[in-house]
Amino acid sequence: MPVSRPAFAGWPMAVAWVGMVLFAFHASTHRVGAGDTWVAFACGRYSAHHGVSNDDPFSANSLAPGPTEAQLAEYPQWAHGFIRSWHPLGWVNQNWLTHVVFYLLKQGLGENALVVWKFAVNFLTVLCVYYSGRLLGANGALSAVFACFALFTARTFIDIRPQVFTNLLVAVFFVILLLTTYRNYLYIWLIVPLVVVWSNLHGGYLYVFLTLVPFVVIHLLTSFWRKAFVSIGRRGVYHVVGAAAVALAAMVVFNPYHLTNLTHTYVISLSENADRWRTVDEWRPAFDWSNRVGTAVPFLVMFIMLIATGWAWLLGVAVRPTSSSEKGKGRKRRQGSESGRVWEWPKIDPATIVIVVMTVAMAVKSRRFIPIAAFVAAPLIALFVDQTIRMLAARVVSRREGGVGLPAFPLAEQHALTAVAAGFVLIWGVWLGVKFYRVYLAAWPFDHVQTSVFMRMTGSGPMPFAAGEFIRANELRGKMFNYWNEGGFLAFAQEPDPETGRVPLQLFIDGRAQAAYDIETYSMYMHMMAGGPAAGRRISRAGLEKASAWLVEELKKYDVWIVVMPEKFWRQPFMLALELASNWRLAYLDEHHKILVDMDSEAGRTLFGEVVGGRAEFASEFSRALTLGHILIRSGDAKLQEAGLVRLIEALNLRPTGVAAAELANTAGQMPPLAPRVVETFGSHIEDLTANRAAYEAQAGFSDRLVAASMAAEYLSKVPAGQADRERYERLCRQLRFEVGDLARRCSW
Known part of the structure; x- marks a missing residue:
């Protein structure tokens, strides 16, 4: 009897792919303030025309370029030239390459090119998260579902700034680690070009070295118990150590700040003033529910799922089924083998689990790390769910037949679940299209001039x-x-x-x-x-x-x-x-x-x-x-x-x-x-809005008209000249304020 196909293989995966595209699209639509984006434009313009420098051109109060003669005096004279070249001080722009990319995109293709960039990054990210699940061994449909959930969890923290490159590159790095673990340890050498590029895009490249430490230690230990644990072996460990050393050296050589690009992170993360810099909202804990940056509710759900599925999976791995008799065991094992349902009990991959737990802990401490935590945790949850279901099914087979095999997933149930998923994807896609049009393409009620998709998505209208x-x-x-x-x-x-x-x-x-x-x-x-x-x-x-x-x-x-x-x-x-x-x-x-x-x-x-x-x-x-x-x-x-x-x-x-x-x-x-002229002006303004409302609704800045009219109505309801119509003005004021709030709710996303 031929080996059965994996559940949901074939055309049902087309539904899964459409779903992933839609969730990546949805993750790209959140409106987030863009202070850092405009910093990127300014810095990118400077770097594109004047090169990378530690001498800040923007502020009179910024750090002075160095090292100064006083700072060099602490070191031997022969080392001064080396320190000047390889450890510059002052303005350390770890994001310089992202800034140049942003500036060139804006200048060459227009500001909406940055919106396209955001979409592209999220499409690549969901692809990496999906393939991480597949490399771990999870079913394709489950990998797709949790890739979608990862993007949904990260959505409110994804904006147009350098940090988003780190979100993507963490997902890419996780794929490299899984390729190293489950395919060939030589894949680890891909981290060298990855780190070189990443270290010039954003300071988050240090995640590579932070996670490689437990990766190396754990794989070295598990190399002695390869029957129970997933391990790349000692030869693989040697390659990881070598690749990490080369990547670190390459980062220092090919970054304009050289050693400072490494030591500067200490100032940010571990110096005596690090906690004072972290008073900004995005550095505060994930479960600080008063925080204004993003929403951590989906992350809380993922956090609970990781713990629950992890314990269930660990229990299943630890307690294997046993047969009631050797005779029955041998007979049913043969049947299982002939039907293609023999299944190998899973090994434990402690290195991957520790990296995921460490990343989730980072997110719990600082919510800015929620996206990367979601991108590495989701594939592992998919694996836990997949293997837990398989272990339960194998246990049922063991009790009934005595062998360790897997029953096939009924085809009718697969078709039913696929139909439900297709219906959800269809409704979800239509809703996304309608919402996107209303928020990003229809007349923008909150600004008269700055109405592009980029301006709306970044909330840049109120900028000066x-x-x-x-x-x-x-x-x-x-x-x-x-x-x-x-x-x-x-x-x-x-x-x-x-x-x-x-x-x-x-x-x-x-x-x-x-x-x-x-x-x-x-x-x-x-x-x-x-x-x-x-x-x-x-x-x-x-x-x-x-x-x-x-x-x-x-x-x-x-x-x-x-x-x-x-x-x-x-x-x-x-x-x-x-x-x-x-x-x-x-x-x-x-x-x-x-x-x-x-x-x-x-x-x-x-x-x-x-x-x-x-x-x-x-x-x-x-x-x-x-x-x-x-x-x-x-x-x-x-x-x-x-x-x-x-x-x-x-x-x-x-x-x-x-x-x-x-x-x-x-x-x-x-x-x-001067009050009579004001009364006359406000009255005329209200009459004009009433008479031409339909035309104004189709124009940009309609909300501003409503705000002005509500203030006019409030004023007229309180002055003697408006007392004859006081109730009408009060009612109009309440109505207009409600409409302003309703517009804000309808256009928030």
């Missing part, structure tokens, strides 16, 4: 596009104070010096963290953002005045004359305190950002004068009108205030936004003579 254009067009120079997560964007938005690559308006800090800054700079930034003396206290007028005086002095110490701050910090201590200072004035305003300047500085006075005098360049007439309206309203001159009101009304008409509506409402509240 217009503020950056204002900085570039007016050729601003010197030093700024900025929000950490927007530093990379503000660097990329500027025109760098063609000779040095330095940006004219230097950042205070950015998202490169310990790659470019020391812990003191980071701590000072956090303290200033918290309001200095006002940090951790209840906000009061006296506290803000004290914080204001302190901030003014601290900013002067850093020679900062300009502050660029996003809308989410306008009501936070830093901005509330700084706006109390008499020498800091607003010089730019749009729906996303404020720019304040120090009027004690020549640069600040010059820019403010050009803005008020109409000589400054703006990215749009909307931001010009909004800025001038804000400034003129606060001039103290009645005629200028009337001109300011006209400007604010112009801004609302050009681009209905919550910021423009708030400026008008505040103006009416503080200056009663």
Whole structure:
């Protein structure tokens, strides 16, 4: 009798492949903020045009290039040249090659090319996870199911940044380890080119060396018990050690930072300040349920499945079935052999299990590792499930027939399960298509200008596009104070010096963290953002005045004359305190950002004068009108205030936004003579939205219109002129706010 085919072999696997493609597609669609992506563009532009350097061109507060003469003084004179060449200090850009790739993709093919890159990486990853399961010996269908679950688990942590290369390359490395273990130990030499490329793409290459340590030790030990354990033997161990040594040497030689690329990881992971850098959300534990980065619920399910299936599998391996009689045993064994159902009891692969457990432990400690944990754990879970089912089936055969064999999976059940899977894949695919169109292709309600797939997927709409254009067009120079997560964007938005690559308006800090800054700079930034003396206290007028005086002095110490701050910090201590200072004035305003300047500085006075005098360049007439309206309203001159009101009304008409509506409402509240014009404007705005709603819904930025109209309705419901229709305005305000929230829910993914 011929040997039966594996369960679900043939055409049912076509359903599995379609499912894997769809889950990889789904994993590519999550919207994640892209601060690191804009850092990559800025760094990639610099490296593409000026080479890799340890001299940071973006910030005045970054680590100085080294080693300096003082640092070299600790070593013998003859070693100084070697240390300068092979252990540079300063800005250590371990992701330089990814940055160049990102920049060239954006410049050559457009920003949406980065979206294609994200999809491609996830398609390759699901392929690697699937083949890992197959190499371990799991059934094809089970390998596909758990490959899908791995991508689903990782989805909310996959964005467009260098870390995603590590996610893929961990999966590739795991395939290499399994090829080494189950095919031929010579496959281990593939890690040499892998490490060379990986070490230039992202610092995560160290995962290779961390996992090879237990891999070597365990395979060396199991080489003495090869009947019970999977082992590559001592000869295989020698090859692994040799390949690891060559890979390490090649990494040092072929990386522009040489030895620093290795030692820098110590600073990140093990130095005395490492824990302080890890206060950011993505470094916090996986099961910290208050964390805003990603969702760990699927990982929790996978974690529980790994433990449960692992124990069941281990119990099955440890307790083998026995026959009731030698006669029956021999007779049924022969029958099993003839029918092709004889099955070899599985061996234990402790090296693979330990690597998976170690990776999962990394993810439990820091949720940024959840993707790589999912990619190595899923194939092992597939194996555990597959072999546990086989061991149970073999046990049933043993009790009934006395031999150790496997019954065939009934064909009818295979067809039924395949039909169910095909139905799920069909429904899932249709839902994905509809959702993708709504979120990424239909009119984008949350921005008037930045509406590409890349902008939506990375949440880049609120980035300082217009503020950056204002900085570039007016050729601003010197030093700024900025929000950490927007530093990379503000660097990329500027025109760098063609000779040095330095940006004219230097950042205070950015998202490169310990790659470019020391812990003191980071701590000072956090303290200033918290309001200095006002940090951790209840906000009061006296506290803000004290914080204001302190901030003014601290900013002067850093020679900062300009502050660029996003809308989410306008009501936070830093901005509330700084706006109390008499020498800091607003010089730019749009729906996303404020720019304040120090009027004690020549640069600040010059820019403010050009803005008020109409000589400054703006990215749009909307931001010009909004800025001038804000400034003129606060001039103290009645005629200028009337001109300011006209400007604010112009801004609302050009681009209905919550910021423009708030400026008008505040103006009416503080200056009663101007209130009738505001009432008239708000009434007209609501009527216009009601009359032209269908047309506006089909346009970009519809949510901003709803927000502006809701604020207008709220204002009209509270002023005497609107009391006749108060209930209508209140009802309209509630309705519009609900619609804004509903739009956000429908477009979140």
